Amino acid sequence: xxxxxxxxxxxxxxxxxxxxxxxxxxxxxxxxxxxxxxxxxxxxxxxxxxxxxxxxxxxxxxxxxxxxxxxxxxxxxxxxxxxxxxxxxxxxxxxxxxxxxxxxxxxxxxxxxxxxxxxxxxxxxxxxxxxxxxxxxxxxxxxxxxxxxxxxxxxxxxxxxxxxxxxxxxxxxxxxxxxxxxxxxxxxxxxxxxxxxxxxxxxxxxxxxxxxxxxxxxxxxxxxxxxxxxxxxxxxxxxxxxxxxxxxxxxxxxxxxxxxxxxxxxxxxxxxxxxxxxxxxxxxxxxxxxxxxxxxxxxxxxxxxxxxxxxxxxxxxxxxxx
Numbered sequence: 001x002x003x004x005x006x007x008x009x010x011x012x013x014x015x016x017x018x019x020x021x022x023x024x025x026x027x028x029x030x031x032x033x034x035x036x037x038x039x040x041x042x043x044x045x046x047x048x049x050x051x052x053x054x055x056x057x058x059x060x061x062x063x064x065x066x067x068x069x070x071x072x073x074x075x076x077x078x079x080x081x082x083x084x085x086x087x088x089x090x091x092x093x094x095x096x097x098x099x100x101x102x103x104x105x106x107x108x109x110x111x112x113x114x115x116x117x118x119x120x121x122x123x124x125x126x127x128x129x130x131x132x133x134x135x136x137x138x139x140x141x142x143x144x145x146x147x148x149x150x151x152x153x154x155x156x157x158x159x160x161x162x163x164x165x166x167x168x169x170x171x172x173x174x175x176x177x178x179x180x181x182x183x184x185x186x187x188x189x190x191x192x193x194x195x196x197x198x199x200x201x202x203x204x205x206x207x208x209x210x211x212x213x214x215x216x217x218x219x220x221x222x223x224x225x226x227x228x229x230x231x232x233x234x235x236x237x238x239x240x241x242x243x244x245x246x247x248x249x250x251x252x253x254x255x256x257x258x259x260x261x262x263x264x265x266x267x268x269x270x271x272x273x274x275x276x277x278x279x280x281x282x283x284x285x286x287x288x289x290x291x292x293x294x295x296x297x298x299x300x301x302x303x304x305x306x307x308x309x310x311x312x313x314x315x316x317x318x319x320x321x322x
Contacts, residue, residue, distance in 0.1 A: 003103060004096030008128055014100055015128075018107035020114040022087040022122035024143075034124035036087050036141065044142040044149065046077040052133035059188030060177050063102040065208040066136070067109025073232065074140035075118050076212035076269045080230035082150035082221025083142030085121040085214065088114070090138050093131035106136075109209075117214045147221045150273070155227035155246035155291045159274040162285035164216035166206060167235060167258055171265025173207030176200050212269040219282035220273045228273040234266045234309020240297045242274065249294035251301060256288040263299065264308050 003011045016029050027035035050070050052058060061069070071088065078085040090110065094103065114121050181192035197204050205211075212230065220228055227246055231238045235257065239250045257263060274291055275281050297304045 001100050002096060003094060003098050003100055006100065011100060011103065012128060015103055015107045018104060018111055019090075020111045020122035022124050023120040024086045024141075025122065025124050029123070029125050031125075034087070034089070036124055038143060040143050040145055042144055044078055044081045044083040044144070045139065046074060047137065047139045048074050048077065050136045050138070052135065057182075057188065058134065059190060060181065060193060061208055063105030064109040064112075066134070067106035067111075068113040068209045069109075070106075070136045070138050071110045071113035072117055072210050072212055073269060074138045075114070075121065075214050076210075076217075076230040076232070076271075078140050078142035079212065079214045079217030080150075080228050080271060081142065081144075082147055082217055082225065082228065083144050084218055085114075085118040085140055085142045087121065087124045087141040088138060089141075090123055090126035090136065091129075092126065092137075093129040093135045095132060095134070096130055098134065113209075117211065150217075150221050150225050150228040152227050152229055152242045152245040155242055155248050155250075155274040156276075157248055157291055157293055158277055159226055159291040160277065160279075160281065160287050161239075161250055161252070161272070161274055161289035161291060162281055162287045163231070163235075163270050163272050164213040164220070164282070164284040164286075165231075165268060165270025167231070167268050167270060168261035168265045169203050169206035170210060170267040170269075171207075171261045173200065173203035173205070174267075176203055177207065207267065210267065210269045213271055213284055216271045216282060216284040219284060220271060220275075223275065223282050224279045225273040225275055228271060231268045231270045231272050232266065234264045234307075235268070235272070236263050236297050236299075236304050236308025237266075238309065239272060240308065242272070243296055246274075246291075247295070249292045249296055249298055250289060251292045251298040252289040254299050256286070257299075263304075266309055
């Protein structure tokens with residue numbers, strides 16, 4: 001049974017019961033807008049697109065994987081501001097030939113990711129349409145509960161730089177999947193995908209079903225973090241964003257960071273934060289560097305040359321033209 005067979009209303013009726021509920025919902029899915037409470041008076045808002053092709057490949061990813069990852073990556077952006085995720089709005093478009101079961105799996109992925117990573121956060125509304133490929137647009141909301149937002153621009157010289165979450169596993173997982181399960185013509189071998197999951201579960205899960213340390217963002221804010229972001233495009237590339245916004249340099253200790261994949265691999269969705277010297281760094285974090293005078297990103301005191309991560313416009317365009 002496809003979504004084209006049963007239409008919008010019946011498809012939504014199948015999906016809504018599967019989605020997680022938000023503790024801040026006054027009026028949920030089914031009306032022109034949702035209505036949610038904002039007890040602090042301030043709300044953090046982020047939007048992210050996931051599109052079949054540049055962001056995921058059906059066959060490598062199941063509907064459940066896609067729903068999980070779309071939820072988790074948006075929760076990470078809220079956490080990176082030191083906020084607690086509360087609500088999600090999901091826009092979904094798919095070809096009419098898409099099966100209802102596939103969309104139900106996406107909904108289940110959203111439900112389980114929100115329940116596991118940010119209990120009390122849920123889907124309050126969205127939209128359903130058609131498109132040549134599967135596309136998701138997710139907007140996430142969060143609350144600060146009395147603390148100030150932790151931006152990218154507050155790092156100061158002498159701060160310790162720390163990370164919560166894994167580095168490099170997502171890139172290694174993607175490399176494993178493409179090496180073992182994707183043919184030169186782009187065909188995906190589902191048996192090889194299953195074998196990759198079985199032989200490298202940590203790396204493949206980091207790529208297909210990431211588990212960002214959502215609670216660590218709030219812990220960092222309470223501990224006095226001066227700057228923070230979610231590592232989505234690569235440690236070096238994202239750290240350079242803090243360095244630029246704060247007008248400082250970030251100097252990583254390579255031994256503490258790990259290998260080259262840990263420096264440049266994208267989609268880690270770990271929390272990178274800067275802390276004052278006298279701050280008690282939360283246990284979820286480990287120190288991997290310091291904030292120094294200058295600009296840009298250094299590794300063991302040497303300026304890192306090159307981008308150091310994934311640019312979704314330039315890199316996907318280049319790969320598509322090869």
